[in-house]
Amino acid sequence: xxxxxxxxxxxxxxxxxxxxxxxxxxxxxxxxxxxxxxxxxxxxxxxxxxxxxxxxxxxxxxxxxxxxxxxxxxxxxxxxxxxxxxxxxxxxxxxxxxxxxxxxxxxxxxxxxxxxxxxxxxxxxxxxxxxxxxxxxxxxxxxxxxxxxxxxxxxxxxxxxxxxxxxxxxxxxxxxxxxxxxxxxxxxxxxxxxxxxxxxxxxxxxxxxxxxxxxxxxxxxxxxxxxxxxxxxxxxxxxxxxxxxxxxxxxxxxxxxxxxxxxxxxxxxxxxxxxxxxxxxxxxxxxxxxxxxxxxxxxxxxxxxxxxxxxxxxxxxxxxxxxxxx
Amino acid sequence: xxxxxxxxxxxxxxxxxxxxxxxxxxxxxxxxxxxxxxxxxxxxxxxxxxxxxxxxxxxxxxxxxxxxxxxxxxxxxxxxxxxxxxxxxxxxxxxxxxxxxxxxxxxxxxxxxxxxxxxxxxxxxxxxxxxxxxxxxxxxxxxxxxxxxxxxxxxxxxxxxxxxxxx
Numbered sequence: 001x002x003x004x005x006x007x008x009x010x011x012x013x014x015x016x017x018x019x020x021x022x023x024x025x026x027x028x029x030x031x032x033x034x035x036x037x038x039x040x041x042x043x044x045x046x047x048x049x050x051x052x053x054x055x056x057x058x059x060x061x062x063x064x065x066x067x068x069x070x071x072x073x074x075x076x077x078x079x080x081x082x083x084x085x086x087x088x089x090x091x092x093x094x095x096x097x098x099x100x101x102x103x104x105x106x107x108x109x110x111x112x113x114x115x116x117x118x119x120x121x122x123x124x125x126x127x128x129x130x131x132x133x134x135x136x137x138x139x140x141x142x143x144x145x146x147x148x149x150x151x152x153x154x155x156x157x158x159x160x161x162x163x164x165x166x167x168x169x170x171x172x173x174x175x176x177x178x179x180x181x182x183x184x185x186x187x188x189x190x191x192x193x194x195x196x197x198x199x200x201x202x203x204x205x206x207x208x209x210x211x212x213x214x215x216x217x218x219x220x221x222x223x224x225x226x227x228x229x230x231x232x233x234x235x236x237x238x239x240x241x242x243x244x245x246x247x248x249x250x251x252x253x254x255x256x257x258x259x260x261x262x263x264x265x266x267x268x269x270x271x272x273x274x275x276x277x278x279x280x281x282x283x284x285x286x287x288x289x290x291x292x293x294x295x296x297x298x299x300x301x302x303x304x305x306x307x308x309x310x311x312x313x314x315x316x317x318x319x320x321x322x323x324x325x326x
Numbered sequence: 327x328x329x330x331x332x333x334x335x336x337x338x339x340x341x342x343x344x345x346x347x348x349x350x351x352x353x354x355x356x357x358x359x360x361x362x363x364x365x366x367x368x369x370x371x372x373x374x375x376x377x378x379x380x381x382x383x384x385x386x387x388x389x390x391x392x393x394x395x396x397x398x399x400x401x402x403x404x405x406x407x408x409x410x411x412x413x414x415x416x417x418x419x420x421x422x423x424x425x426x427x428x429x430x431x432x433x434x435x436x437x438x439x440x441x442x443x444x445x446x447x448x449x450x451x452x453x454x455x456x457x458x459x460x461x462x463x464x465x466x467x468x469x470x471x472x473x474x475x476x477x478x479x480x481x482x483x484x485x486x487x488x489x490x491x492x493x
Contacts, residue, residue, distance in 0.1 A: 063404015
């Protein structure tokens, strides 16, 4: 090992002693403090008493003495005084030297760097967490959306497609209100339905009605009619709301629809007759100023026309011949 | 005369989980919102009166590491017990705490410890499930939520550890 010139070694010793606030404790095998000197006050150790147990006075030595090896080092220990010290332990025969070197400035610089790095990491962790939450919320939203789609699809079977579309597209609010419009209202029912039902089993009636209404509704929709409701064997639909082509065109569409319905019914009759069932329908319509209303109870809202109008038309149907009466 | 014992207790856990804040709450009954990372070790002392004995807890607040491999295990030398701290709003810190426990046990054998899931006051951001906590308890771990801000669970945890470390 090269030896420093004596004057330089002395200067370094002085520099270290003063700049690093060197202090030491000398402890015997019984862990009694046998010597202490240097910048003890820098570490809050100015009042240590020689000849007394060291660990009771210098509590940060708890658990560290006696030494397990010849030298031991604990870096950057912040003491009560607020100063940070490197603790160097050095075994010397049966005794131990504990040397304290001030590293407060280095500790503060390291803290500044470390702080920035940790804050950056915390931000990144936060970002990851937020992204996870966002993904989770999106999944919930998708599930809720799927649920709504399922529900609205189910609801669609109970609403006229035009009404369904106007509500679910946001064109129309579900609220209590009335609109006065010129509507063409159509009413049809199956002639002698009551007598027919007496001949048929309930399952056969259901089958017949389902097929009948499916076919008639399809035709109504094709011509732009809004299927208002089915009442027993009766079908009520209207033209002019929520979509209209004008009063005359709406009425014309209604006539075309009724004609096609009768044609289709004739075809169905052939089929039903072969199956032992027979049916004829009568229908009527009227163009009249009427109001389409969102009829509401606490639990249910329906977009419909007032009952007086279909009643009037149904009376007209009753007075006509049973088969094809326009 | 009541016997006086002195026990070294180490605070272990990832960075920014609240180790320093827990010590500050326990020793000085104060809480600071400012996060100041610990470099090296900060040593404090707290005296606990257990009726039949007085225990001076020498609390070694060790720097939390982002990489647990850099943790200086030699700082645990002479410890009579330790406090594992995880941040309840950051689940990965629980893994860090459990890894540290593993390393301590490997190096020093079984020592009394408590596991604190800190920041319990941040209920909106809490991210460790009850089932997970129950699972830890079933495995014999002393686990408790804590808050350095409100003081919840702090005193009880240190007192429990003082009893076990000085028995």
